[in-house]
Amino acid sequence: MSSAPDEPAGSAPASGEIVHIVGARPNFVKAAPVVDALERRGARQSVVHTGQHYDDRMSAVFFRELGLPKPDVDLGVGSGSHAEQTAALMIGLEREFTSRSPGRVVVYGDVNSTVAAALVAAKLHIPVAHVEAGLRSFDWTMPEEVNRRLTDQLSGLCLATSPEAVGHLADEGIPVDRVHLVGNPMIDTLLGNLDGFDVGELRGRLELPERYVAATLHRPANVDDPDIVARLVARLHEVADQVDVVMPVHPRGRAAFEAAGLGDHPRVHLLEPLGYLDFVTLVRGSTAVVTDSGGVQEETTILRVPCLTLRPNTERPVTITHGTNRLTVSSELPGLVSKILVGDSFGRPAVADIPPLWDGQAGERIATILTNE
Incomplete structure (x- = not known):
């Protein structure tokens, strides 16, 4: 078990402006x-957009x-x-924090x-304050795993989305008074x-x-190696032999998928990246989803759409126990889609209820903690 300092730098109660980093x-x-819940409380806050995603379809x-x-700073x-x-982000953020002197910085995800x-x-x-603290894949090859672990060690408030995340933080020695289960x-x-x-x-x-089956893939393990992409495209074409595949193509994987001929199948529909409303609507209307995204695993859990996650692990196991998520490999995709098309219920949640506190009130809980600390 690793240990964490009882009081990391910057863990004291905050006063002044709350700055959200997105x-x-x-x-x-x-x-x-x-942001909405804090606005209703009259809290002084600002939004700093780092520009990590900068295309209009990925950001604005x-x-x-x-x-x-509108972001106060981009x-x-x-x-x-x-x-x-990361270096460019740190330089820009140091300049921003030095000039702004926020009372608390709120960071999200990984x-x-x-x-x-x-x-x-x-x-x-x-x-x-770290929103979505405690998620763990235990896969150090994922850059996100490095980011989330370091962020939790540096955070005076660890705001967790699920009970197992609270357990991970306890295992890593994060003091209980820094941890809140918020949904x-x-x-x-x-x-x-x-x-x-x-x-x-x-x-x-x-x-x-x-x-149709909706697909969204962008993680390095799935899109960086041309041989892996070629095998994945072949399996997606086998899926398309059975049912149309609709895929908004993330900029990170576009060149690899195009080179492997993903769009050559007549029943594969490649789209530009979609906004939030269009993308979740696409998921809601699908027969199944093929993804490597963490957020999509969560959304399909609530929408009750079968989700095939092309990863060997997930930092969101609650989407398997309470949701419709299943970890898989590309070679299994055609067979699993076949079962879904004939009504196989493998995607039925092991637990009938939605995950604890996934009730639409997490923003209110977080705002209460941020304004009372």
């Missing part, structure tokens, strides 16, 4: 209900759709290697913006927009078939 599309979805559209205020860091991007902000804030003795703000956003997920309208606008 950098990639999952951050925006998680931050929206927290989310602000418009989720009602997030650092415009952009892409690069992990070292280049992207490079998250750990960069936590490191800079801790060194400046600014309290850090999942991403689910707040999902539940708050249910009326906007019009499957019929999306099918008509994008000319989609009645029955």
Whole structure:
């Protein structure tokens, strides 16, 4: 068991402005209900967009759709290697925090913006709150695993989405008074927009078939090795022999999938990245989802759509016990989709209830903690 200091730099109660750090599309979805709840309390806050995701379809559209205020600052860091991007983020954030002197920095998830902000804030003795603390894949080849573990060690408030996340933090020696089980703000956003997920309208606008499998893949393990991509494309083509496959193509994997001929199958529909409302509508209307995304595992859990996750592990096991998620490998995809198409119920949750506190009130709980600390 590793130990953590009882009082990390910046763990003292905060006063002054709350600064939210967002950098990639999952951050925006998680931050929206927290920002909204704090706004209703009259809290002084600002949003700093690091620009880790900078394309309109990966960034600005989310602000418009989720009602997030226009960022007070956009650092415009952009892409690069992990070292280049994290270094640029730290330089920009140090400058921002020094001039702004926030009372607390709130970080979300596990992207490079998250750990960069936590490191800079801790060194400046600014309290850090980590939303989505305690998730663990135990896979150190994932950059996200490095980011989330370091961020939790630096955070004075660890705001967890699930009971097992609380357990992981305890195992790592995080003092209990720094840990709060708050639920999942991403689910707040999902539940708050249910009326906007019009499957019929999306099918008509994008000319989609009645029955389809939605796919979204971007993690290095699935898109960086041309041989792995070629095998994955072959399996997706076998799926498309049975049912149409609709895939918004993440910029990170576009070149690899195009080179492997993913779009050559007549029943594979490749789309540009979608905004939040369109993407979740696509998922809601699908027969099944093929993904390597953590957030999609959570969304399908609530929407009760069978989810085939192309990973050997997940930091969100609650999506397997309480949801419709199943870990798999590409060679299994055609057979599993065949079973889903004939009504196999493998995706039925082992536990009938939704995960604890995934009730649409996580943003309120987080705002209460941030304003009472």
